[in-house]
Amino acid sequence: MDSSDWITLLYAGWTTIWVSGVSIVFGIILGLVVAMLRAAKIPVVSQALAVYVSLIRATPMVTLVLFLFVIAPSVGWEVDARVVAIAAMTINTTAFNAEIWRSALTSFSREQLEAAKAAGMTTGLTLRRIMLPQMLTTSLPGLVNEMSLLVKSSPAIAMIGIVDLTRVTNRIAAVTYDPLPPILAAGLLYILIIGGLVRFQRIADSRAKRLAM
């Protein structure tokens, strides 16, 4: 492996990071929306979302990515593979994030809600000023954990032709006829990315514990 291979590898690493990053941002927001809709107990919507969460939890990322990739043209969307990848990863991570948000939502202290009501705060204001800041702190460790799980399942997007950190090893090996060094280098980069997230999770964990006390 020479320096140009390293540049290809780092570029592919950047692809993995930004595709995962976009999905994480969408996933966290949509997860909150799903959790709130489920908590609102709207008759049909609530059950449908419960099925969605349970179904996606059981669907392998590879299957989901492949499914969206082959279904998109047949329903008339001629979309980029990267859009499919982001959509699949967002659908996947939203389901897990929704569960994390929901547990924070259902375990939120009633005393605080009653106090807010007694102080004359509207529901929106209570949500924005009282609930969300605390829910974010308590669910951040879980959300970060889910981020690292998402990055670990992101190689599935290599299936549909996106040159991510996993697929790039094939590319480099096709030129050098030596697959071991690029795979090891890609593994190292993954360890750096996920190791960073794990460290972030520890920090978030200690902050959440401080709030709980």
Added chain:
Amino acid sequence: MNGIKMLWDNLDVFSVGLQNTLILFCVSAVFSFLLACFIAFLLEGRDNIPRRFVRGGLDLMRMLPFLIFLYLLYYGLPNVGISMDVWSAGFIALITYHGAYFAEILRAARTSLPSGQAEAACAHGFINSKMYWRILLPQMVMRSGPLFGNQLVCLLKDTAFLSIITLMDLTAAASAVQAKYFVPLPPFIFVIVLYWSITLCVEALLRRLGRRAQKRGLVNE
């Protein structure tokens, strides 16, 4: 109903895929659990350099995506003279990778056990290995029931990665049928529902085990 006829005509493809996925899942689940019990046994005792080494290995394994580990075994190792077929690479990858995760779950359960028990067993003359297998391990396993459930679902989902290295599993079956007719919806929906039902079965089984454990007083909640 064209879709149902299509599924019916290709039932043999799906049944081979389902069979392969189930074989991979069950065999890897059992062996990775056994491997994890053994690793947790190695970690039992005072912290020293070999143990720190094992723990570092577990941490590294948990920071690696499954597919890159699989690539390492299947595409990387032939270069240093170790080549294996798809099945053995798949089994080795699934068992060692998820063995590391199960071991981590057991390790976390071990730290939450009260230390008095181990001391009492020691005072009764239990040697280290017997104490681990008879007293500590059963409690560690029973305490981490839900976490095992999650990890088993992850294991099931990771078997789908093996379709990338051309193993004929459930996902590969769906994509083969899709490629034959160019009608993607029925095969994929069918396969996703199959994955879902396997997951629901695993979760129901673990719930029953958990209830039994509670009845026998192995979990104190």
